[in-house]
Amino acid sequence: QEGVKNICCVGAGYVGGPTAAVIAFQNPGIRVTVVDKDAARIRKWNSQHPPIHEPGLNEIVRVARDGTNAATIAIEGGDTVELPARQSNLFFSTDVARCVSEADIVFLSVNTPTKYTGIGAGAATNMVALEGATRDIAIAAKPGAIIVEKSTVPCRTAQIVRDTLEVHRPGVPFEILSNPEFLAEGTAIKDLLNPDRILIGSSQTESGLAAAAALKDVYAAWVDRSKIVTVNLWSSELSKLVANAMLAQRISSINSISAICEQTGADVDELAKAIGLDMRLGPKFLKAGLGFGGSCFKKDILSLVYLAQTLHLDEVAEYWTQVLTINEYQRNRFVQRVVRNLHGTLIGKKITILGYAFKKDTSDTRESPAVEVVKTLLADNPAEIAIFDPKCNPENVKDEIKHLFATTDTADSHKVYKDAYDASADSSAILILTEWDQFHYPPLTQKDSAFHKSDAPPQLNSTRPQKQATLEAEAALEADAALAPAPYGAEQRYLPEPPCAEGCRDCERGSVE
Ligand code: NAD
Secondary structure, three states: OOOOOEEEEEOOOOOHHHHHHHHHHHOOOOEEEEEOOOHHHHHHHOOOOOOOOOOOHHHHHHHHHHOEOOEEEEEHHHEEEEEOOEOOOEEEEOOHHHHHHOOOEEEEOOOOOEOOOOOOOOOOEOOHHHHHHHHHHHHHOOOOOEEEEOOOOOOOHHHHHHHHHHHHOOOOOOEEEEOOOOOOOOOHHHHHHOOOOEEEEEOOOHHHHHHHHHHHHHHOOOOOHHHEEEEEHHHHHHHHHHHHHHHHHHHHHHHHHHHHHHHHOOOHHHHHHHHHOOOOOOOOOOOOOOOOOOOOHHHHHHHHHHHHHHOOOHHHHHHHHHHHHHHHHHHHHHHHHHHHHOOOOOOOOEEEEEOOOOOOOOOOOOOOHHHHHHHHHHOOOOOEEEEEOOOOOHHHHHHHHHHHOOOOOOOOOEEEOOOHHHHHOOOOEEEEOOOOHHHOOOOOOOOOOHHHHOOOOOOOOOOOOHHHOHHHHHHEOOHHHHHOOOOOOHHHOOOOOOOOOOOOHHHHOOOOO
16 A cells, blocks of 8 residues: 555546545545546535435544544444544545546546437447546546546447547656456445455556556555456456346246246245255345336446447357347336236226335435336326335435326326335335335234224235245235234434534435435
């Protein structure tokens, strides 16, 4: 770590914010600044209300940003982390040029979504943000700075970064590294504190390897060196796309099998357990459900497909496209089953959606299966779609739905609640679309009360044994069972944090985006 005194992370999103916070937290001797051109986002990072929800994030940010007394925090899975007292070394700013100009290492952590217009629309990566940020870095960075691709990018992007730097600062030496992020939302802090591996790609030149070694030292402050893998630039860039594609492929594989199970009497959970005991397969990512969501899996598979297409590897492109096809098929199958179980019509009926985020323990709704399910259900004109999520801010969900369905008149037909019980009262069907712990089924015998205060809604599939209800178990039905007090109980209803100061603008709309 000798030499590295100042790190700047461009992009204060789901990756840049938590990653920079953990780097700062683990390296008290390095000044880490996260910059973003989105002033509202930076304001939130500087307030008591970080713009994203991640277990443990608040505590880490408070320690590194504010300096603090020693504390112990609990993170997902029951682990605890000791937080020693220290000086502030984490900062958030909108002054991109100044902060970049002071940095020895600059992380590029900007968004790289799918391109929706022009050549490659619907598959290629939209490089606008990455190109813009690279240009800003090229103009401001000090000679010899190490530029690190943290964003997920198409293979050979480092060449584009290098060319951009050369155009704006001809002859000035910069090293470019690829250091993709493998954190999963919902467990970001746990993953960052204890990663399976850190991947660093560099040119295999003397200066490239020296840059990789400098970055390795930053991570070695808390990650065992044997877990820090160094490879060439292109292997590193491609590894990230392939890792996500393979994870998504497992989900589509088990979901495709769930369709067979439902027609044969095989139980997909039993089957997943049986095959997962094979050491070659392992038990993870074998839970059948609604399909994957989130901002990464779909776009990264599309990026891989586009790469294969541009390399004229049509069979390869087709193979990976199928992972997305099954994902959509699974979601559609689920919605069709809900409508079928409600006698083919939603007119006059209230449908409750429990869980709007794309997975538990995050407030991120990007590409959430719930969004698509709501969209499809609304087309069937229900009396009401009632939505509850424990961490998504109701105002933001309302805004998002209004924005998504700007052309249809949905104002009266959807409502976002702050309480699961209110959302579920008098509902014809309750669909659990995010696996929040508090929505877990208690045993069917433990029928409780709180929900039975109101008239129990009609039950779907009440004659099916619960074990057989493959899709239902993941995503729906048995309204009263779903709502009896769960392990984490009613105290986890959406509760905005108490206002931190009079007139705090972040308190007005709640903490999370
Ligand atoms: P995000 O949209 O949450 O954050 C990106 C941020 O970059 C935004 O706040 C945006 O304002 C900022 N930005 C864009 N251009 C800028 C510029 N020129 N100057 C300053 N700021 C700029 O995105 P994210 O979810 O954090 O993802 C970032 C990258 O990390 C993507 O490539 C993504 O694929 C990858 N990734 C994401 C995850 C995840 O779980 N979200 C996991 C691993 C990798």
